[in-house]
Amino acid sequence: MHAADTRRAAYTLTLRSPRVRYGRGTARTDLPAELDRIGARRIMLVATARAAGGHDDVLSPVADRIAGHVSDVRRHVPAEVVRSATALTRDIDTDCLLAIGGGSATGTAKAVAVETGLPIVALPTTYAGSEQTPVYGITENGVKRTARSAQALPQTVLLDPDLSVGLPAEIARASAANALAHAATGVFAANHSPLTDLLAAEAVRLLGRGLQEMDREDLTQGGHLAGTVLAHAGSSAHHSVCHILGGAFDLPHAETHAALLPHTLAYLQEEQLDRAAALGLPDAAAAVANLLDGVRLPEASLGQATELLAPVMDPTRAAQLLNEAW
Ligand code: NAD
Numbered sequence: 001m002h003a004a005d006t007r008r009a010a011y012t013l014t015l016r017s018p019r020v021r022y023g024r025g026t027a028r029t030d031l032p033a034e035l036d037r038i039g040a041r042r043i044m045l046v047a048t049a050r051a052a053g054g055h056d057d058v059l060s061p062v063a064d065r066i067a068g069h070v071s072d073v074r075r076h077v078p079a080e081v082v083r084s085a086t087a088l089t090r091d092i093d094t095d096c097l098l099a100i101g102g103g104s105a106t107g108t109a110k111a112v113a114v115e116t117g118l119p120i121v122a123l124p125t126t127y128a129g130s131e132q133t134p135v136y137g138i139t140e141n142g143v144k145r146t147a148r149s150a151q152a153l154p155q156t157v158l159l160d161p162d163l164s165v166g167l168p169a170e171i172a173r174a175s176a177a178n179a180l181a182h183a184a185t186g187v188f189a190a191n192h193s194p195l196t197d198l199l200a201a202e203a204v205r206l207l208g209r210g211l212q213e214m215d216r217e218d219l220t221q222g223g224h225l226a227g228t229v230l231a232h233a234g235s236s237a238h239h240s241v242c243h244i245l246g247g248a249f250d251l252p253h254a255e256t257h258a259a260l261l262p263h264t265l266a267y268l269q270e271e272q273l274d275r276a277a278a279l280g281l282p283d284a285a286a287a288v289a290n291l292l293d294g295v296r297l298p299e300a301s302l303g304q305a306t307e308l309l310a311p312v313m314d315p316t317r318a319a320q321l322l323n324e325a326w
Helices: 026-037 049-054 056-065 079-092 103-116 169-184 194-213 216-233 237-249 253-271 273-279 284-291 302-308 315-325
Strands: 019-022 043-046 066-070 096-101 120-124 135-140 143-148 156-159
Touching: 019 026, 019 216, 026 056, 026 120, 026 156, 043 056, 043 079, 043 103, 049 056, 049 096, 056 066, 056 096, 066 079, 079 103, 079 135, 096 103, 103 120, 103 135, 143 237, 156 216, 169 194, 169 216, 169 237, 169 253, 169 284, 194 216, 194 273, 194 284, 237 253, 237 302, 253 273, 253 284, 253 315, 302 315
Parallel strands: 019 156, 043 066, 043 096, 096 120, 120 156
Antiparallel strands: 135 143
16 A cells, blocks of 8 residues: 555644755765855864764864864763753854764754754764754653754754764664664654655665665665654654663663564554555565564563553553563
């Protein structure tokens, strides 16, 4: 069945995406002009020291505009990091945040943008797709809270497959699986629409091909579409399961998505076969399981995990899903 064959009773859709410049070498060649375009003269760089050093070729053409550097970029964006980065940004009097790195660097820039009202120019080096969404998360006392703000959506994204060439294969695979999760489960999300269904199907196709050949162009474009699906369709039970288990057992973000996706997708597919058809695959869960073969979650208490999933699915189904994923 084609995406157009699925029916929606009602939906609301307002497209809000950053300006995206895609192309090999774009980050190296187009960053100064893109900064000029938004009048950015005093930049706060948001990147780990490693990411900043590793992308010297991208940053050196704008070195004279870098007024400060937030290098304390950490997983799950701790609140204390946001507070000190915000204070530094205000002290230095900057007019733009330039994020270079994965979802953690983008997420840090988003939280600072919401506090300061500054625009973000994002140069993603993974396929997580956070730069396409207005959603941001901050972790305090072990609890990660997410919110939406138009201010968190980057103004400009330079989407350059060359930026992820140095990404180790294992991280690249997990990050692509994270994007695949945004796309494949997007058709089950509350705000899915014919447009997001089409984007989801194309993202799954590109990411599937990209994962088989580790093709950086397919993975970058697939990550772009998958992030757009997440931004406009929203998340599904898959994200709730990852969020609950990730928080409870401190699991790594991308790997958790990768290990759980074949099983959560099988569950969603069983529940809503008509929506699964939008992905244009006879059995999306089986196709994804094939692509992500062998990714398992680290050991944890199955009994406790089953209980934690009670708000999302019935205990028998949760126990079965967890047995398969662990
Ligand atoms: P990440 O930014 O933590 O990067 C993963 C690892 O890869 C890190 O160790 C990083 O240093 C390394 N790395 C990144 N780029 C590299 C490169 N080019 N070469 C070598 N190493 C590199 O993680 P991620 O998977 O990119 O993103 C996950 C985070 O993003 C999570 O916190 C998640 O919640 C968030 N996220 C948010 C949204 C959203 O819409 N808000 C969407 C997707 C992901």
